[in-house]
Amino acid sequence: MEPDGNSNDIYSEKSHKADWIVTFADLMTLLLVFFVLLYSISTLNLEKFKNAIKSIQVSLGETNPKIGLLDLVNVPEAKDMNFVIENLTGLRSREQEMIKTINEFIDGKNQSENIIVYSKAGKIIIQVRGKVLFGSGSAKFNEAAIPILDEIIDIIQTYPEYNVNIKGHTDDIPISNKQYPSNWELSAIRATTVLKHLISGGVDPLRLTATGYAELFPIVPNDTPENRARNRRVEFVLEKKTER
Numbered sequence: 691m692e693p694d695g696n697s698n699d700i701y702s703e704k705s706h707k708a709d710w711i712v713t714f715a716d717l718m719t720l721l722l723v724f725f726v727l728l729y730s731i732s733t734l735n736l737e738k739f740k741n742a743i744k745s746i747q748v749s750l751g752e753t754n755p756k757i758g759l760l761d762l763v764n765v766p767e768a769k770d771m772n773f774v775i776e777n778l779t780g781l782r783s784r785e786q787e788m789i790k791t792i793n794e795f796i797d798g799k800n801q802s803e804n805i806i807v808y809s810k811a812g813k814i815i816i817q818v819r820g821k822v823l824f825g826s827g828s829a830k831f832n833e834a835a836i837p838i839l840d841e842i843i844d845i846i847q848t849y850p851e852y853n854v855n856i857k858g859h860t861d862d863i864p865i866s867n868k869q870y871p872s873n874w875e876l877s878a879i880r881a882t883t884v885l886k887h888l889i890s891g892g893v894d895p896l897r898l899t900a901t902g903y904a905e906l907f908p909i910v911p912n913d914t915p916e917n918r919a920r921n922r923r924v925e926f927v928l929e930k931k932t933e934r
Contacts, residue, residue: 716726716843718756719934720920725829747837760896784849784851785809785814788814788816788845788848788849788852788928789807789808789809791845791848792807792814792816793807794841795842795845799838801822801838801932804818804819804821804822805817805818805819805822805838811916812929812930813927813928814852814927814928814929814931815925815926815927815928816925816926816928817844817923817924818838818923818924818925818926819919819920819922819923819924820859820860820880820919820922820923820924821919822834822835822838822920823835823838823839823880823884823924824880827865827867827870827876829869829870829879829880829883830875830883831883831887836887839884839888839891840891841889842933843887843888843891843892843893846888846893846897846926846928847892847893848929850894851930851931852897852928852929852930852931853897853898853899853928853929853931854888854893854897854898854899854926854927854928854929855898855899855900855901855926855927855929856881856882856884856885856888856898856899856900856901856924856925856927857900857901857902857903857924857925858865858871858877858878858879858880858881858884858900858901858902858903858921858924859877859883859903859904859905859907859908859921859922859924859925860876860877860904860905860907860921860922861905861908861912861918861921861922862905862908862912862918862921863912863918872904873904873905874904875902875904876902876904877903877904878900878901878902879902880902880924881900881901881902881924882900882923884900885898885899885900897931905921908921909921909923
């Protein structure tokens, strides 16, 4: 028995009416892929980025060893993304220039054993042993202190974008006399004595602070006379002014 011609027409008509579902499904799939792509672009996986950078090797005129691009760029951790463009463009030369100037001053005064400079957490620290500036248990300057402090004043004035925190430190041997009842007073008065000299040398007082820390922050254990001498120190902590 031959199929009815009208039946074929009905089935064909129903098939054409359902074609839009295929087109609609394709459109939904494309939209889904599009939004997934947008999400993947907007969500940066820092760890994957760093791994990709590590895989790029930069040869500095040598075949071995090679230096990873990440070592040159110094990509920060996700928790510290508020870095400035100077970290990537080499504009930190101002800081390096200051450290070089300070080292030249130290070498010129033959004070490499008594004065050191280093940078830490964006700050530059000039560390001066106490015996260079003060006599034992005293806040009165030695004769050699003035020329050294005057050199430091020149450096501070050359870099007006830095504030200076002067920190006084002692060893752990207690002191108790009419002038200084404890190491707290001695360290604080030494720091303020240095501050006053910097102001008299023309440094803006608004750039300066002075703090005494007594024996709280030794750099080495207070177990030998040599180590105690290292812990008795004055530090000049130079930090860039923050924009307000």
